[in-house]
Amino acid sequence: MDSFGLVQPDGYEICKECNYRCNAIRFQQNFKDWTSGNEGIDKFIQDTQLSAHTFYEVNNALEWIPYDKLYDIKYITKDELGKVYRANWFDGNIIDKYYSYNYWGDVLKHNWKRNYPNMFVNLKSLNSPNDLTFELANKVVY
Template identity: 60%
Template sequence: MVVNLKILNNPVSITLEFINKIAIPYKACGITQDPETKNYMVVLNDICEKCNEVCNSIHFQRNFKNWTSGNNDIDKFIQDTQLSEHTFRVRNALEWIPYDRLDTYIAEDDEIDRVYRTNWTDGCICYWNNKNQNWERTDQNRFVTLKILNNPANTTLEFINKIAIPYKACGITQDPETKNYMVVFNDMCKKCNEVCNSIHFQRNFKNWTSDNNDIDKFIQDTQLSEHTYQVKNALEWIFYNKLYDIYVDEINKMYRANWIDGCINKWDNENQNWKRADQNMFITLKILNNPADITAELNKV
């Protein structure tokens, strides 16, 4: 365990000094002596004065010496959020996130606002594990968004007004090449205030296209409307090679086939992918005569 040592200035009057100044505000474990200085010292539990126990603020405080952002204002801001954590689960504490814990590929998302998206290897701090003497974390390899801090010296005001209020921030990092400080925050839905299905769909927009802007937008709009646990109305772009045994139903003037993947059902947090139902299901294909007016076409179907 981590303990504090308090020098006894007057060992002759140990009872009075101990009771009045040390034993009351702290939980003492014992007394020791430095063999070189001959000073007697009380061995005290390193506990929080507010909680009277070893809470999260103490675990954070013990680690202050192991990290720095290289900027005193940012260090103090992060430390202040950590020192405010007195509950079992960490709620609002930020942390200094080394840049190499973020995915090396960072794609610019919005040139105007200079917002970037990436993956964070470690995930958010959740609570302290006494057995392992380390933090338990959740959502490893999660998607996060990076927002450049334009004025690190005024971190508190900028952070509260522009970043902390609309988003749930995780920490702060620094690009070693540009030297820009960036806030790392959850890539959350503004409507749900969490990572809902619309966010999972949105993250995948760059990985597919129909090569038709009207169709792309129509599919994306249905996906962005998904805010419940199970996917209900979202469409997706289905690659043709995922269909097999395609044939023409001459009677109904339609194509029929089997679809390998099946319908999207819900998001699997553990595997970071969609769970699907009805793999190899039978489906019907209807030709779109006017993709530019896809809404009207689908209403006919």
Template identity: 50%
Template sequence: MVLNNKCKECNKICNSIHFQHRFIDWTSGNDNIDEFIKDTQISAHKDVKEASEWIPYDRLYNIEYIAKDEVYRANWIDGNINYFNYSGSWNNENQNLVKKDKNIYVLLKVIDYSKSITSVLMKEINKLFGITWDPETKNYMMVLNNKCKKCNKICNSIFFQKKFKDWTSENDDIDKFIQNTQLSAHED
């Protein structure tokens, strides 16, 4: 694909143009979700990290329930589109932006349809890589960064959070106290 049309905002072939040429290649099956993803991609003129993408569910594996409110941990085969440089970010062979950090850990959170899709997505604590759909449960899920918001790395609190379902003291107050203590264990 040869891209000839320049972005009206950037006056060059930028991320936004690359994404727009790929709009016909995917759909979530939900118009609101498609529009949300497209809006993030159209706005990603200079910083591709601002863009979300449609992530086919079969590109995720080792999906494991980790916390209440339908939060799961998974591996994402393809990784995120997290960088852009004008000299070499577009792969002409597969007609896509170059991806980095393949086979990464991500969090999956089921989208609550009782709220507006946009408000739910914008309030999430971690970077939204994209959205997927579980064909078994028929739920749309956000694919989120698995890094701690406070320290921006996979830290002790993330490790402890993954283990919350593996134990109980049989006392909800004690469990909550221990979990809160563990969640504050950044980098210790």
């Protein structure tokens, strides 16, 4: 008797916390592909991503958005931390993941499903990004 099953693509490990190929693993695999240029900011963003195991948690994960993914950037105001801008983001936020399959049903590729392309985002240009603390990071985000 033949048996059939899904073949896991190379590089997709099972998460030890949720026992599934979860969002946190996918985010972690992409850490090498981006940086803000500030180790503290990178760690803050990565921590939110490592907490995003489920479909519901992915909405709380922050992403570093490269400047070339933004357009129509407009100055809004200045506060004690720096300047605030508004921009449109070409890609939009991650809402889920999806898989590409081959003819036999094997998983070939795991991609992000995004929502709201060209969505508005707020940008913060910090006066002292090297002095960023957890409390300040929370204030910037929320």
